[in-house]
Amino acid sequence: MTTQETTIKDQIRQFVNDELAAAKGVTVTSDDESLIDNGVVDSLGIFRLVTFLEENFGVKVGDEEISAENLQSVNVIEQLVLSKAKKK
Amino acid sequence: MAYILQQLLSKSAARFPEKTAVWARGRSLSYRELDERSNQLAQLLVESGVRKGDRVGLFFPKCVESLISIFAVLKAGGVYVPLDPQAPVDRVGYIISNCGIRVLITQEEKRRALDAATRESLDRCVVVGEAKESTTRESSNGSGVVPWSALAQFPASRGPAVSVIETDLAYILYTSGSTGRPKGVMLTHQNALTFVEWCAEKFHVTSEDRLSNHAPLHFDLSVFDVYNAMEAGATVYLVTEEIALFPTTLQKFIETHQITVWYSVPSALVLLLLHADLKAERLPHLRTILFAGEVFPMKYLKQLSELLPAVELDNLYGPTETNVCTYYRVDRERLAGMDKLPIGIACENTEVFAVNDQDQIVTKPGESGELYVRGPAVTYGYWGDEEKTKKMVVANRFQKNFEEKMYRTGDLVTLAEDGNYYFVGRRDSMIKSRGYRIELGEIESALLSHPGVREAAAIAVPDEVVGNRIKAFVAAHERESLLAAELQHHCGTRIPKYMIPEFIEFRESLPKTSTGKVDRVGLARESQPVTV
Numbered sequence: 001m002t003t004q005e006t007t008i009k010d011q012i013r014q015f016v017n018d019e020l021a022a023a024k025g026v027t028v029t030s031d032d033e034s035l036i037d038n039g040v041v042d043s044l045g046i047f048r049l050v051t052f053l054e055e056n057f058g059v060k061v062g063d064e065e066i067s068a069e070n071l072q073s074v075n076v077i078e079q080l081v082l083s084k085a086k087k088k
Numbered sequence: 089m090a091y092i093l094q095q096l097l098s099k100s101a102a103r104f105p106e107k108t109a110v111w112a113r114g115r116s117l118s119y120r121e122l123d124e125r126s127n128q129l130a131q132l133l134v135e136s137g138v139r140k141g142d143r144v145g146l147f148f149p150k151c152v153e154s155l156i157s158i159f160a161v162l163k164a165g166g167v168y169v170p171l172d173p174q175a176p177v178d179r180v181g182y183i184i185s186n187c188g189i190r191v192l193i194t195q196e197e198k199r200r201a202l203d204a205a206t207r208e209s210l211d212r213c214v215v216v217g218e219a220k221e222s223t224t225r226e227s228s229n230g231s232g233v234v235p236w237s238a239l240a241q242f243p244a245s246r247g248p249a250v251s252v253i254e255t256d257l258a259y260i261l262y263t264s265g266s267t268g269r270p271k272g273v274m275l276t277h278q279n280a281l282t283f284v285e286w287c288a289e290k291f292h293v294t295s296e297d298r299l300s301n302h303a304p305l306h307f308d309l310s311v312f313d314v315y316n317a318m319e320a321g322a323t324v325y326l327v328t329e330e331i332a333l334f335p336t337t338l339q340k341f342i343e344t345h346q347i348t349v350w351y352s353v354p355s356a357l358v359l360l361l362l363h364a365d366l367k368a369e370r371l372p373h374l375r376t377i378l379f380a381g382e383v384f385p386m387k388y389l390k391q392l393s394e395l396l397p398a399v400e401l402d403n404l405y406g407p408t409e410t411n412v413c414t415y416y417r418v419d420r421e422r423l424a425g426m427d428k429l430p431i432g433i434a435c436e437n438t439e440v441f442a443v444n445d446q447d448q449i450v451t452k453p454g455e456s457g458e459l460y461v462r463g464p465a466v467t468y469g470y471w472g473d474e475e476k477t478k479k480m481v482v483a484n485r486f487q488k489n490f491e492e493k494m495y496r497t498g499d500l501v502t503l504a505e506d507g508n509y510y511f512v513g514r515r516d517s518m519i520k521s522r523g524y525r526i527e528l529g530e531i532e533s534a535l536l537s538h539p540g541v542r543e544a545a546a547i548a549v550p551d552e553v554v555g556n557r558i559k560a561f562v563a564a565h566e567r568e569s570l571l572a573a574e575l576q577h578h579c580g581t582r583i584p585k586y587m588i589p590e591f592i593e594f595r596e597s598l599p600k601t602s603t604g605k606v607d608r609v610g611l612a613r614e615s616q617p618v619t620v
Contacts, residue, residue, distance in 0.1 A: 025581065
């Protein structure tokens, strides 16, 4: 379980940094850092992130769940994925 | 009739003292509280050395203190300069030095992020939020950092005695500049009030209305939200990033606060259409949607119109230099058959006309030309940039009886049979993305400032949702050593995030036109719309 959690978080962190943060000229250094306050995600980035989660982890994220509470940091996103994976 | 902006607040505070003036992040202020807090802060600003005409920067994320600060600066006779809280430190530092800001209203975290030279150039920082021990200690050392709690020592019942007239500056809005640095558009009380009074009448804003404020405060769409709410004694609800980015959350915000008048860029509405559950029965209070800043894709406008059949839809058009100069009220009977939305006709108390290549005013339907604007809404020009001002704010050569200025928008328009103008394109390389004005030249300048870049060209890739996305072509001195991410990071230190190229393609060299300039048009033709 530990290795799997690490893997998920690593993948999320890598996607956030390579695909979202890089194009905004920033690097996310902490898994607790707010991706909203530091401008890493914009309105299109949010949906790219959701598509990535759905395609990579086989989870379904409903429009209702696309919110700051579920997606504001790498740690929070990992929790969302894990909670969904458990329900499957 | 109010002739300076702060009178809008004082009049409503007298009529509706206990009514909510502003709500943000779960906190609200009544008209009385907003009037009193801004009186106190205005006195603190005067005590800090602010005199009539002095520029005061506002550098913190939107909150109820944003409105206190705006009105405090105006009451002190100053000129407020809203700074993008997410902009790179380098750009904020440039603006602070460009318009000579000596007093800054900010957050401790934001203040610390400024570079040392900028911090030292400031006489005083008023820090919004709970005072931290360090702030209190520094202020007692006399270093110029004052906690928000210092407001309490000033009487709340009146502001400073400063005489301001309508032709004095009220605020400066910085917008992208083609030569690599942003330029400050100077707006007077009269400029703003011309627009506010027109809106008050056109959209019948009353004290019962609840307005949203979606646009950032450094973006001129916010002028309607803030001042028309104050003018009418209505309530303005500030939309912060953690709401704006999430369509479902944003829709709930509109529902919960029973927003009656919404104003935003079209892309915000398109995201609601695509990812939220827009339905008339869920939004029974919404009566008017205003949009501006970019072209609304017809496909989505038609959907919006069908989903919300009772809501009035208005397209407002105008560069920051004129705020809004034309409008078009969507005619639902015509909408189905339309393939392009007009920018409409001139707002009352503003005149617009198109000037063709023969330097004649366009009078015949079907003819095109550059749109010019005259009237009390037009800016004096750009702060500290006489050259740019002379180019854009020009003498009205079409009438000889008195001296008068007019603004050339750089927008090419066509006059239609029904008297409406249609936007056709730009004379220069300014583009819009999410309603933001972006000079491609400013992006190229940022790229070229990287030592590894030999040539750079930025182009706009059309996008259905956000209008345009940005792609850059770069020829490097040594290709192997340069990475796209490194260049994007470099751009991030100079230009706002919405201007950083999302895609960077490396070339050995860039194609040139016959005059030797980089062929942006050719590069744009090669680049099909990007799908992600």
